[in-house]
Amino acid sequence: MEVVILILKIYLCFTVFVLMVYSIRHFLFTLNRLFSEQRIYYQDIIDSDLKKITVMIPMHNEEKVARQILDLLVAGAYPYDNEHVDPKKILDLLVSADYPHDKMEIIPINDFSSDETRRILDDYAQHYPFIRPLHRYKGDRGKPAALNEGMKIATGEIIVVFDADYLPPKGILKDITVSFHDPEIGAVMGRVVPVNTQKNFLTRLLDLERTGGYQVDQQARYNMKLIPQYGGTVGGFRRDVVMSLGGFNTKILAEDTELTFRLLVNGWKVIYANRAECYEEAPETWDVRARQIRRWSRGHNQVLFKYLWPLLTSSNLSKKEKTDGVLLLFVYVIPLIILLALFDCIALFFLGEMQIMAGIIAFIFIGVYNTFGNFAPFYQIGIASLLDGAKDRVLLLPMLLFNYFFNTYYIAIGFLEAVVDKITGRSVKWIKTIRFRNKDSEAPKPVKDIRGTANRER
C-alpha cells in the first residue's frame, strides 16, 4: 500500500510540475505580446512578380457553402447570388480581383460528395477557366488524401488551402503567398476568426478560444522564433517541398500538425501571419464540437507519437524550438494528466495522505499557483481580446470553465484513441465537421467597426 501511495504522490507532484510549466508558457506568450518587440510579417512586401499559386478547397458534401467561398475567391468580393448577378458585373469583379487569374488556379476537390457539390463545381468550371474541380470517388477518403491527389494536378508553386466554410477576404492570397520569398519558409498559417460568434453560448466561447490561440499564442511564437503551427486552412505551403517529403500522411487525422513537424525536422520553417485573417464557421452544437476536438486530439497525439523523437534529435532546430515543440506536442496529453490527477487527489484524500508538502511551503505554493497559475490561460485570452479591441466579451472569461471541462473529457478520449491507433495500427477514418449555414442564405455578415485595427495589423 505504501508503494501505491508513493506512486500517487509522485504522480501528483509530476502533474503540478507540468501545470506550472504550461502556466509559465502561457505567461511568457502573453507578456511577449504585451511588452516585447513584435516581429513584422511580410505583408508589406509589394511585388509585381507574383508566384503561381493553386488554391485547394477540399469539399465533402459542401453544397451549403461551396458557392460562397468560390465567389469570394473568384471575384474578391463579398458573397453574391451567382445565379442572378449581371454578367457585366461579374467581369468588373474579375478585373478588381486581387490576385491575377493567370497566376492562380482554384482546385475545389469534391471528395466523395453525394449532394449537389459536384454540379456546383462543374457550373463554376464552365464559367471560369482557372477553376479546375477534381472529383474523387476512388481511393482513400478524407482531407489528407484529397490534398495529395490535388497536388498531383496542381500547377502552382505555392498551395493555399481553405476549408469550404471559410470566407476569404480579397487580399488574403497575396498576404499568405508573399512569405515564400523568404527561402526557408515551408509553410505559413493565417488567422482564423469565427463569423457566427453571436449564434449561441458555444460559439461565443469558441471565439474567445480562437482569439487567445491566434492573437497571443501563435503571434508570440512567431515573435520568439519558436514554432507557430500550420493549421491546415487559411495557410499555404510549397508544393514541391511537401511532395518531395511524401505528401500528406493519410493515416494521421491532424495532417496539418503532422506537416508542421515534418517541415521543421527537415529544416524548413513555419511562420504565422496575423494579418492574413479569414472568417470560419465555428461549430454551433456541443456534439459537433465534441467530435471536432476529439478528432484534433486523436490526430495531434498521433503526431506526438511519431515526431517526439525526430524533433528532439533534429539538427535543424534550436534548443528553444525543440522545447516549444515538445510542449506543443504534449498539449493534447495534458487534459488526461489532469483528469488522472483529479482521481489521484480523491484517492489520496480518502487515504488520508494528501499532505505532501509540510506547513508554510504548501500554503505558499498553493497560494501562488491559485493566484497566478490558474489565472494564466484566462490572462492570455483576456489580453488577446484586449489586443483585438474587444471589450464586453471579456466578461465571458469565467465561463470558459465549462469549455475547459468539456474539452478535457473529449481530449482525453482522443488521446486514448490515439494510443489504441498506435498499438493496433488500425486505420483512421476522416469525419468532416458539420456545417450550419443555410444552403440558400448568404454567409453571415460581420458588423463593421474599427476595433483594435492597429494591433491586429501585426
Added chain:
Amino acid sequence: MKEMMLIIMAFIIFILMFILPFVPGIFELILKKDAAPLFISMEYIRNPRYFGRSFKGLLHKATAGFTLSPGLRDIRLSKDEKIEITGPLNIPAKKEINNMLYIIGGLISGNNVQYKKEAYVIENADIGHDNTIQAMAGDGNIVIGERVNLLRWIDANGDIVIGEGGDLGISVSSDNKLCLARNCLFRRLFGMPIATGPDWLGTIIDSVELESLPESSHRRLSFKRKTDTSVPQGTVLYENVVFTGDVKIGKDSVLKGSIKSYGKLTLEENVTVLGNIFAEGDIIIGVNARIGGHVFSQASIYIAGRTVISCMDTIKSVIGKKSIRIEQNVIIYGYVTTEGEGKIL
C-alpha cells in the same frame, strides 16, 4: 437548529460566491453588447498609392453632382468640408490656405505657404520652399522646394521631385519617378523608380542603363544553411543561402539565389544578389550593389550610393522595421517603408 441554519447559510454563501464570477458574463450573453465577430475588411487590398486614389475617388464621387465652376462649395467626403474650386492658381508667399482646393489647372506656390487642408491639382504643381502641406494629390508632376513639412501624404500620377530637408509625412507615392534630395525624412515611398541625390534627378534617370535582372534561380526548391561569418571576395553562389548568424559578403560577389541571415548582413562593394535579401538583424548594402529582389529586415537597412534595387517595370520592396537610411545616387524600383525613421543621407 442553529447548526442547520449555519450550514444552510454557508451553502447559500458558497452558491453565491460560485455564481458571482459568472454574473457579468450572463449579462453579456443576454445583452449581446459585444457579440459581433471581429471585423475583417473583406475588400482590403494593399495599395502603395492608397491615400491619393482613395481621396480622388471620394472627391470625384462628392463633386459628381455639380459642374466644377470656380467658387467655394460645400461637399461631403468622410465629413462635411468646404472646397474651393479654382482654375490655374498662383499662391503668393506666406499665405495660409484654410479650405480644401480643387485646382482645374496647374499650381504655383510661393515660399512659406501653409495648406491646412487637402489639395487636388489636375496639372503640374510647383511648390516653393518651406511649405506646409496637409495632403496633395496631382494628376501631373509635383515639384517641391526645400524643407517641405508634409503632414500626411502626397500622390501624383506624374513625377515627384522633392528638395532637401523635407519631412515627408506618412506617404509619398507616384507611378512615375520619385526624386528625393538630401536630408529628407520619410515613412513610405513608392516610385518607379525612387531616386536619391542630384545626379539622378530630372532627365538623367532615363539615360541610366539598368542591368536587367532575369528571373533567377532564387525560386529553386532548396536552400543551404551555413554557419560561416563571411563569404570571400568574388564568390559566386548559385543557391539560396541561409546564414545562422552575422555574415559579410565579400566585394564583387554574385549571389544568384536569395539570401537570409539570422544576424547582421553586410554586402561589401559591387555585390550582386539576384534574389531577395532577408535578415533578422541590420542589412548594410555597400556601394554599387545590384539587387534583383526584395530587401527585408526586422531591424535597420543602410543603402550606400550607386545601388540599384529591382529593375524597370518590376516592383520590389525595401522594408526595414526600425529605420532605413539611403545614401545619394540610389535607385529603387518599387516600395520603401519603415515603422521607424527613413532618411535620405
